[in-house]
Amino acid sequence: MYNDLATHIIAVNDGYVVAGILGGNADENSWILRLDNAGDTTWTFAYGGNAGDGAMSLCNNGNSTYGVTGYTNSSGNGSTDGYLMNINDNGELLGYFPFGTTQYEEPHDVEKVENGWVISGHAGTTDFRTILTKIKSTSPE
Secondary structure, X not given: OOOOEEEEXXXXXXXXXXXXXXXXXXXXXXXXXEEEOOOOEEEEEEEOOXXXXXXXXXXXXXXXXEEXXXXXXXXXXXXXXXXXEEEEOOOOEEEEEEEOXXXXXXXXXXXXXXXXXXXXXXXXXXXXXXXXXXXXXXXXX
16 A cells, blocks of 8 residues: 555646545545645545545546546446546536446546547456447536
């Protein structure tokens, strides 16, 4: 087990948003941190269940919301699965979409595109075209 770990940061109009892993507990949780331009924390958001979860990357959706991708062992189809979260600029969860198979999946990057998100990372036997279609068809716009 390790301490908190920042995995990705993006600059936004009035500061920064950081994705990471909150690792100080008995299990890991996905962690999102909002900083102002001076680097002071304006809010933090932790998401996770009974097993290890971590936020690996985030993107600005362009409408005061952020797409976050990472791994989960708390929800999904078994083993390590991926997820896409959509949060607003106050850190409130707007949507959560787990994906994967009984094999190992671990997303590492997310980018917003016109009709959804593109996610890259490790995949067990998952056909990522299927995953992207599911995220596209169920994602809130």
